[in-house]
Amino acid sequence: MSEKEVKNLEEIFDARIARDEKIEPKDWMPEKYRQTHIRQISQHAHSEIVGMLPEGNWITRAPSLKRKVALLAKIQDEAGHGLYLYSACETLGVSREELYEQLHSGKAKYSSIFNYPTLTWADMGAIGWLVDGAAIINQVPLCSTSFGPYARAMVRVCKEESFHQRQGFQIMMTLAEGTLEQKEMAQDALNRWWWPALMMLGPLDAESVHTEQSMKWKLKRKSNDDLRQQFVDQTVPQAEMIGLTIPDPDLKWNEEKQSYDFGEMNWDEFWQVVKGHGPCNKERISARVNAWEKGKWVRDAAMAYAEKQANKEVKQAI
Numbered sequence: 001m002s003e004k005e006v007k008n009l010e011e012i013f014d015a016r017i018a019r020d021e022k023i024e025p026k027d028w029m030p031e032k033y034r035q036t037h038i039r040q041i042s043q044h045a046h047s048e049i050v051g052m053l054p055e056g057n058w059i060t061r062a063p064s065l066k067r068k069v070a071l072l073a074k075i076q077d078e079a080g081h082g083l084y085l086y087s088a089c090e091t092l093g094v095s096r097e098e099l100y101e102q103l104h105s106g107k108a109k110y111s112s113i114f115n116y117p118t119l120t121w122a123d124m125g126a127i128g129w130l131v132d133g134a135a136i137i138n139q140v141p142l143c144s145t146s147f148g149p150y151a152r153a154m155v156r157v158c159k160e161e162s163f164h165q166r167q168g169f170q171i172m173m174t175l176a177e178g179t180l181e182q183k184e185m186a187q188d189a190l191n192r193w194w195w196p197a198l199m200m201l202g203p204l205d206a207e208s209v210h211t212e213q214s215m216k217w218k219l220k221r222k223s224n225d226d227l228r229q230q231f232v233d234q235t236v237p238q239a240e241m242i243g244l245t246i247p248d249p250d251l252k253w254n255e256e257k258q259s260y261d262f263g264e265m266n267w268d269e270f271w272q273v274v275k276g277h278g279p280c281n282k283e284r285i286s287a288r289v290n291a292w293e294k295g296k297w298v299r300d301a302a303m304a305y306a307e308k309q310a311n312k313e314v315k316q317a318i
């Protein structure tokens with residue numbers, strides 16, 4: 001294709017983005033648009049799948065049958081989210097095997113938040129309330145992202161996340177209304193998950209390498225700092241309502257801004273975790289690699305069965 005033809009296609013593409021039209025897999029798109037979507041959607045898919053692990057730790061120790069059923073359903077939803085997202089990513093011309101390989105080799109990132117340990121049952125509450133709460137704030141704008149398959153996957157994901165968030169908040173509320181020990185357990189979980197949840201929304205805008213271009217392409221509809229502010233403003237009154245304290249001495253209502261001022265995050269910690277040196281990075285990746293290797297016989301059996309069925313159909317047709 002000549003330079004002029006490419007330029008022409010780019011202009012048509014930019015005009016479609018400006019009109020808020022969805023870009024579909026077979027449409028022409030700039031190579032960088034395709035690559036950046038593969039990066040973000042696959043990281044998102046990996047996060048959903050790795051995100052099952054910290055919660056999976058508590059299925060056998062849920063305090064009642066009702067809690068166990070809700071937790072199981074939530075974790076199963078995360079697997080579904082991962083599968084929609086891997087499928088959306090595959091429409092951009094990358095294979096599922098390549099994506100898994102990138103995760104297993106440590107080449108691909110996944111959300112920093114899932115590299116922290118889940119120490120008590122209250123962590124199930126804190127994850128649902130804070131982590132899924134932050135995820136909703138991040139993902140609702142993604143329902144109107146420019147790439148069609150990603151936007152459509154996000155609609156269903158957000159509906160399910162909303163149940164997850166309430167499930168978590170309800171656990172926290174119950175603990176906060178319980179014995180002194182239970183309330184302390186809830187406060188301790190909030191203390192440990194608050195800052196990682198804020199950092200989950202990405203580096204400060206000033207440090208964010210992708211935001212500017214991703215906003216132009218309408219991949220991202222809100223910046224990391226805007227999402228973080230929205231998360232703080234939404235979550236502080238919820239903590240107050242259940243009598244828990246946000247672990248931030250600098251947290252203060254700003255009348256002029258009509259939102260909260262809050263303290264500095266520990267960005268050294270964030271980058272350490274992102275680079276693979278968090279408390280559970282090694283454990284998470286080895287759990288995924290192990291599951292992949294141990295599941296080989298299931299994949300082989302499914303392929304062999306599918307082949308057998310296909311051969312049978314061919315024979316019948318003859």
Ligand code: BYC
Binds near residue numbers: 039201214
């Ligand atoms: N963790 O330029 P930036 C869930 C990386 S699943 C690790 O701001 P961008 C759930 C970033 O990738 C929730 N890495 O990037 C599941 C980039 O590095 P690369 C997952 C991070 O993409 C189970 C570099 O830092 N949600 O909710 O414009 C149970 C510079 O950052 C992180 C999604 O994935 C991080 N936290 O913005 C419960 C949502 N933050 O790629 C719940 C979709 C940044 O150049 N993703 N980095 O090597 C997004 O919205 C955006 O990708 C982000 C980052 C806001 C996360």
